[in-house]
Amino acid sequence: MNIKSVSAATGLPAKTIRYYEDVGLVSPAREGNGYRVFSDKDVHKLAFLARARSLGFPLESCRSLLALYDDQDRASADVKAIAISHLQEIDRKLGELTAMRDTLSVLVRSCAGDDRPDCPILSDLAQEVPQ
Protein backbone atom coordinates (compact mmCIF):
# COMPACT_ATOMS: atom_id res chain seq x y z
CA MET A 1 0.00 0.00 0.00
CA ASN A 2 1.51 3.35 -0.95
CA ILE A 3 1.04 6.68 0.73
CA LYS A 4 -1.91 7.95 -1.30
CA SER A 5 -4.01 4.89 -0.51
CA VAL A 6 -3.09 5.09 3.17
CA SER A 7 -4.09 8.73 3.12
CA ALA A 8 -7.46 7.77 1.65
CA ALA A 9 -7.85 4.91 4.12
CA THR A 10 -7.03 6.93 7.24
CA GLY A 11 -8.13 10.41 6.28
CA LEU A 12 -4.65 11.72 7.12
CA PRO A 13 -2.93 13.94 4.53
CA ALA A 14 0.15 12.35 2.95
CA LYS A 15 2.23 15.19 4.40
CA THR A 16 1.05 14.28 7.87
CA ILE A 17 1.89 10.62 7.38
CA ARG A 18 5.42 11.55 6.29
CA TYR A 19 5.65 13.81 9.32
CA TYR A 20 4.60 10.95 11.59
CA GLU A 21 7.38 8.88 10.10
CA ASP A 22 9.83 11.75 10.69
CA VAL A 23 8.99 11.82 14.38
CA GLY A 24 9.15 8.06 14.66
CA LEU A 25 5.47 7.20 15.09
CA VAL A 26 5.44 4.82 12.12
CA SER A 27 8.22 3.13 10.20
CA PRO A 28 6.93 1.93 6.86
CA ALA A 29 9.18 -0.26 4.72
CA ARG A 30 10.63 1.00 1.44
CA GLU A 31 10.45 -0.37 -2.05
CA GLY A 32 13.46 -0.50 -4.35
CA ASN A 33 12.43 2.82 -5.87
CA GLY A 34 12.38 4.54 -2.47
CA TYR A 35 8.59 4.58 -2.19
CA ARG A 36 7.09 3.87 1.22
CA VAL A 37 5.19 0.59 1.59
CA PHE A 38 2.67 0.46 4.40
CA SER A 39 1.66 -2.84 5.96
CA ASP A 40 -1.81 -3.38 7.40
CA LYS A 41 -0.23 -2.89 10.79
CA ASP A 42 1.14 0.51 9.75
CA VAL A 43 -2.26 1.52 8.42
CA HIS A 44 -3.93 0.43 11.64
CA LYS A 45 -1.39 2.42 13.65
CA LEU A 46 -2.08 5.50 11.54
CA ALA A 47 -5.83 5.07 11.95
CA PHE A 48 -5.26 4.86 15.70
CA LEU A 49 -3.26 8.08 15.55
CA ALA A 50 -5.94 9.78 13.47
CA ARG A 51 -8.59 8.84 15.99
CA ALA A 52 -6.50 9.88 18.97
CA ARG A 53 -5.64 13.19 17.34
CA SER A 54 -9.29 13.80 16.52
CA LEU A 55 -9.95 13.55 20.26
CA GLY A 56 -7.31 16.23 20.74
CA PHE A 57 -4.57 14.14 22.35
CA PRO A 58 -1.15 15.76 21.86
CA LEU A 59 1.16 13.72 19.65
CA GLU A 60 3.33 12.74 22.60
CA SER A 61 0.28 11.35 24.38
CA CYS A 62 -0.60 9.51 21.19
CA ARG A 63 2.84 7.95 21.30
CA SER A 64 2.29 6.79 24.88
CA LEU A 65 -1.18 5.48 24.04
CA LEU A 66 0.22 3.50 21.11
CA ALA A 67 2.90 2.02 23.34
CA LEU A 68 0.26 1.02 25.88
CA TYR A 69 -1.86 -0.46 23.13
CA ASP A 70 1.10 -2.57 22.05
CA ASP A 71 1.84 -3.66 25.59
CA GLN A 72 -0.26 -6.67 26.50
CA ASP A 73 0.75 -6.25 30.14
CA ARG A 74 -0.43 -2.67 30.45
CA ALA A 75 -2.62 -1.50 33.29
CA SER A 76 -5.77 0.28 32.14
CA ALA A 77 -5.04 2.77 34.92
CA ASP A 78 -2.14 4.12 32.86
CA VAL A 79 -4.39 4.69 29.87
CA LYS A 80 -7.06 6.27 32.03
CA ALA A 81 -4.54 8.63 33.62
CA ILE A 82 -3.54 9.99 30.22
CA ALA A 83 -7.17 10.41 29.23
CA ILE A 84 -8.08 12.14 32.48
CA SER A 85 -5.22 14.57 32.24
CA HIS A 86 -6.27 15.39 28.67
CA LEU A 87 -9.85 15.80 29.81
CA GLN A 88 -8.70 18.28 32.44
CA GLU A 89 -6.81 20.22 29.80
CA ILE A 90 -9.92 20.28 27.61
CA ASP A 91 -11.97 21.53 30.54
CA ARG A 92 -9.42 24.24 31.16
CA LYS A 93 -9.64 25.38 27.55
CA LEU A 94 -13.42 25.17 27.60
CA GLY A 95 -13.48 27.42 30.65
CA GLU A 96 -11.20 29.92 28.98
CA LEU A 97 -13.19 29.97 25.77
CA THR A 98 -16.51 30.17 27.55
CA ALA A 99 -15.33 33.18 29.54
CA MET A 100 -14.15 34.84 26.34
CA ARG A 101 -17.42 34.03 24.65
CA ASP A 102 -19.49 35.46 27.47
CA THR A 103 -17.60 38.74 27.53
CA LEU A 104 -17.46 39.04 23.77
CA SER A 105 -21.10 38.34 23.15
CA VAL A 106 -22.12 41.03 25.63
CA LEU A 107 -19.80 43.47 23.89
CA VAL A 108 -21.03 42.52 20.42
CA ARG A 109 -24.65 42.91 21.48
CA SER A 110 -23.95 46.35 22.89
CA CYS A 111 -22.26 47.67 19.75
CA ALA A 112 -24.48 49.47 17.25
CA GLY A 113 -22.44 48.25 14.31
CA ASP A 114 -23.24 51.27 12.17
CA ASP A 115 -21.19 54.04 10.54
CA ARG A 116 -20.71 56.00 13.74
CA PRO A 117 -17.44 55.75 15.66
CA ASP A 118 -18.81 55.13 19.17
CA CYS A 119 -18.04 51.56 20.11
CA PRO A 120 -18.36 49.77 23.45
CA ILE A 121 -16.03 47.05 22.20
CA LEU A 122 -13.18 49.51 21.78
CA SER A 123 -14.09 51.23 25.04
CA ASP A 124 -13.75 47.91 26.82
CA LEU A 125 -10.44 47.10 25.19
CA ALA A 126 -9.11 50.55 26.01
CA GLN A 127 -10.41 50.08 29.55
CA GLU A 128 -12.28 53.34 29.35
CA VAL A 129 -15.20 54.20 31.59
CA PRO A 130 -18.22 53.37 29.45
CA GLN A 131 -19.87 56.69 28.53
Added chain:
Amino acid sequence: MNIKSVSAATGLPAKTIRYYEDVGLVSPAREGNGYRVFSDKDVHKLAFLARARSLGFPLESCRSLLALYDDQDRASADVKAIAISHLQEIDRKLGELTAMRDTLSVLVRSCAGDDRPDCPILSDLAQEVPQ
Protein backbone atom coordinates in the same frame (compact mmCIF):
# COMPACT_ATOMS: atom_id res chain seq x y z
CA MET B 1 9.05 54.11 32.12
CA ASN B 2 11.24 51.10 31.45
CA ILE B 3 10.22 47.61 30.44
CA LYS B 4 9.95 46.06 33.89
CA SER B 5 7.52 48.72 35.11
CA VAL B 6 5.48 48.39 31.93
CA SER B 7 5.40 44.67 32.46
CA ALA B 8 4.11 45.18 35.98
CA ALA B 9 1.59 47.78 34.80
CA THR B 10 0.17 45.71 31.96
CA GLY B 11 0.68 42.17 33.18
CA LEU B 12 2.56 41.37 29.96
CA PRO B 13 5.95 39.62 30.30
CA ALA B 14 8.89 41.78 29.21
CA LYS B 15 9.67 39.19 26.52
CA THR B 16 6.20 39.65 25.09
CA ILE B 17 6.54 43.42 25.05
CA ARG B 18 9.81 43.11 23.12
CA TYR B 19 8.09 40.72 20.77
CA TYR B 20 5.29 43.22 20.20
CA GLU B 21 7.90 45.80 19.29
CA ASP B 22 9.52 43.30 16.91
CA VAL B 23 6.28 42.85 15.02
CA GLY B 24 5.59 46.57 14.97
CA LEU B 25 2.72 46.82 17.43
CA VAL B 26 4.51 49.35 19.63
CA SER B 27 7.49 51.58 18.98
CA PRO B 28 8.91 52.79 22.28
CA ALA B 29 11.64 55.43 22.23
CA ARG B 30 15.19 54.62 23.31
CA GLU B 31 17.42 56.19 25.92
CA GLY B 32 21.07 56.91 25.27
CA ASN B 33 22.03 53.57 26.81
CA GLY B 34 19.77 51.65 24.44
CA TYR B 35 17.06 51.02 27.03
CA ARG B 36 13.45 51.26 25.86
CA VAL B 37 11.44 54.20 27.23
CA PHE B 38 7.68 53.74 27.18
CA SER B 39 5.36 56.75 27.08
CA ASP B 40 1.93 56.67 28.70
CA LYS B 41 0.56 56.19 25.21
CA ASP B 42 2.76 53.13 24.69
CA VAL B 43 1.63 51.69 28.00
CA HIS B 44 -2.00 52.31 27.14
CA LYS B 45 -1.50 50.59 23.79
CA LEU B 46 0.06 47.59 25.51
CA ALA B 47 -2.77 47.41 28.01
CA PHE B 48 -5.18 47.47 25.08
CA LEU B 49 -3.27 44.59 23.50
CA ALA B 50 -3.24 42.65 26.75
CA ARG B 51 -6.99 43.00 27.07
CA ALA B 52 -7.65 42.09 23.43
CA ARG B 53 -5.35 39.07 23.68
CA SER B 54 -7.08 37.97 26.88
CA LEU B 55 -10.30 37.87 24.86
CA GLY B 56 -8.49 35.62 22.41
CA PHE B 57 -8.20 38.00 19.46
CA PRO B 58 -5.33 36.96 17.16
CA LEU B 59 -2.48 39.47 17.10
CA GLU B 60 -3.38 40.59 13.58
CA SER B 61 -6.92 41.36 14.71
CA CYS B 62 -5.42 43.24 17.64
CA ARG B 63 -3.47 45.29 15.14
CA SER B 64 -6.66 46.11 13.22
CA LEU B 65 -8.52 46.92 16.42
CA LEU B 66 -5.74 49.27 17.51
CA ALA B 67 -5.87 51.00 14.14
CA LEU B 68 -9.64 51.41 14.44
CA TYR B 69 -9.22 52.73 17.97
CA ASP B 70 -6.81 55.35 16.67
CA ASP B 71 -9.11 56.29 13.79
CA GLN B 72 -11.62 58.88 14.94
CA ASP B 73 -13.57 58.40 11.70
CA ARG B 74 -14.03 54.65 12.14
CA ALA B 75 -17.39 52.96 11.76
CA SER B 76 -18.33 50.80 14.73
CA ALA B 77 -19.51 48.26 12.14
CA ASP B 78 -15.88 47.52 11.29
CA VAL B 79 -15.06 46.81 14.92
CA LYS B 80 -18.16 44.70 15.33
CA ALA B 81 -17.32 42.67 12.23
CA ILE B 82 -13.95 41.70 13.69
CA ALA B 83 -15.53 40.78 17.00
CA ILE B 84 -18.29 38.73 15.36
CA SER B 85 -15.84 36.79 13.25
CA HIS B 86 -13.78 36.07 16.34
CA LEU B 87 -16.90 35.02 18.19
CA GLN B 88 -17.69 32.57 15.41
CA GLU B 89 -14.20 31.14 15.65
CA ILE B 90 -14.61 30.73 19.40
CA ASP B 91 -17.93 28.97 18.86
CA ARG B 92 -16.28 26.67 16.35
CA LYS B 93 -13.57 25.77 18.85
CA LEU B 94 -16.12 25.35 21.62
CA GLY B 95 -18.02 22.92 19.44
CA GLU B 96 -14.90 20.93 18.71
CA LEU B 97 -13.82 20.80 22.34
CA THR B 98 -17.28 19.94 23.57
CA ALA B 99 -17.49 17.03 21.15
CA MET B 100 -14.08 15.80 22.33
CA ARG B 101 -15.11 16.20 25.93
CA ASP B 102 -18.33 14.28 25.45
CA THR B 103 -16.62 11.33 23.80
CA LEU B 104 -13.70 11.34 26.20
CA SER B 105 -15.75 11.52 29.35
CA VAL B 106 -17.81 8.54 28.26
CA LEU B 107 -14.62 6.61 27.57
CA VAL B 108 -13.02 7.62 30.86
CA ARG B 109 -16.12 6.61 32.79
CA SER B 110 -16.18 3.22 31.10
CA CYS B 111 -12.54 2.42 31.88
CA ALA B 112 -11.88 0.46 35.07
CA GLY B 113 -8.56 2.19 35.62
CA ASP B 114 -7.04 -0.75 37.44
CA ASP B 115 -4.06 -3.03 36.84
CA ARG B 116 -5.79 -5.15 34.22
CA PRO B 117 -5.09 -4.54 30.52
CA ASP B 118 -8.69 -4.38 29.20
CA CYS B 119 -9.43 -0.81 28.25
CA PRO B 120 -12.38 0.66 26.36
CA ILE B 121 -10.34 3.79 25.66
CA LEU B 122 -7.76 1.84 23.69
CA SER B 123 -10.51 -0.22 22.05
CA ASP B 124 -12.12 2.98 20.82
CA LEU B 125 -8.85 4.40 19.53
CA ALA B 126 -8.05 1.14 17.76
CA GLN B 127 -11.59 1.17 16.37
CA GLU B 128 -12.18 -2.31 17.66
CA VAL B 129 -15.61 -3.76 18.25
CA PRO B 130 -16.16 -3.25 22.00
CA GLN B 131 -16.04 -6.72 23.59
Added chain:
DNA sequence: CTTGACCTTCTAGTCACTGGAACCTTTATG
Protein backbone atom coordinates in the same frame (compact mmCIF):
# COMPACT_ATOMS: atom_id res chain seq x y z
C1' DC C 1 34.94 47.81 43.77
C1' DT C 2 31.78 44.54 43.62
C1' DT C 3 27.30 42.66 43.69
C1' DG C 4 22.90 42.21 41.97
C1' DA C 5 19.21 43.82 39.43
C1' DC C 6 18.28 45.60 35.57
C1' DC C 7 18.74 46.09 30.42
C1' DT C 8 20.23 44.63 25.50
C1' DT C 9 20.48 41.38 21.23
C1' DC C 10 20.44 36.98 19.12
C1' DT C 11 19.43 32.18 18.32
C1' DA C 12 16.66 28.42 18.69
C1' DG C 13 12.71 25.84 20.40
C1' DT C 14 7.66 25.12 21.01
C1' DC C 15 3.34 22.19 18.38
C1' DA C 16 1.66 19.81 14.56
C1' DC C 17 1.66 20.34 10.63
C1' DT C 18 1.60 22.75 5.71
C1' DG C 19 3.27 24.90 1.30
C1' DG C 20 6.32 24.83 -2.16
C1' DA C 21 10.42 23.80 -4.86
C1' DA C 22 13.15 20.57 -7.25
C1' DC C 23 13.44 16.25 -8.77
C1' DC C 24 12.54 10.99 -9.69
C1' DT C 25 9.25 6.95 -11.15
C1' DT C 26 5.42 4.82 -13.01
C1' DT C 27 1.52 4.43 -15.95
C1' DA C 28 -1.41 5.74 -19.75
C1' DT C 29 -1.92 7.61 -24.27
C1' DG C 30 -0.90 9.23 -29.18
Added chain:
DNA sequence: CATAAAGGTTCCAGTGACTAGAAGGTCAAG
Protein backbone atom coordinates in the same frame (compact mmCIF):
# COMPACT_ATOMS: atom_id res chain seq x y z
C1' DC D 1 8.96 5.51 -28.65
C1' DA D 2 8.02 10.10 -26.80
C1' DT D 3 5.57 12.43 -23.70
C1' DA D 4 2.50 13.94 -20.26
C1' DA D 5 0.03 13.20 -16.09
C1' DA D 6 -0.08 11.36 -11.74
C1' DG D 7 2.12 9.55 -8.44
C1' DG D 8 6.35 9.36 -5.41
C1' DT D 9 10.80 11.47 -2.96
C1' DT D 10 13.63 15.07 -0.09
C1' DC D 11 14.48 19.41 1.92
C1' DC D 12 13.60 24.10 3.42
C1' DA D 13 10.78 27.52 5.27
C1' DG D 14 6.63 29.29 7.38
C1' DT D 15 2.66 29.23 10.68
C1' DG D 16 1.22 31.93 15.94
C1' DA D 17 2.58 33.86 19.75
C1' DC D 18 5.51 33.57 22.38
C1' DT D 19 9.47 31.55 25.52
C1' DA D 20 14.17 29.84 27.14
C1' DG D 21 18.63 30.73 27.37
C1' DA D 22 23.18 32.58 26.28
C1' DA D 23 26.31 36.36 26.19
C1' DG D 24 27.01 40.64 27.40
C1' DG D 25 26.20 45.93 28.62
C1' DT D 26 24.45 49.40 32.47
C1' DC D 27 23.25 51.24 36.78
C1' DA D 28 22.43 52.00 41.82
C1' DA D 29 23.59 50.54 46.48
C1' DG D 30 26.77 49.17 50.01
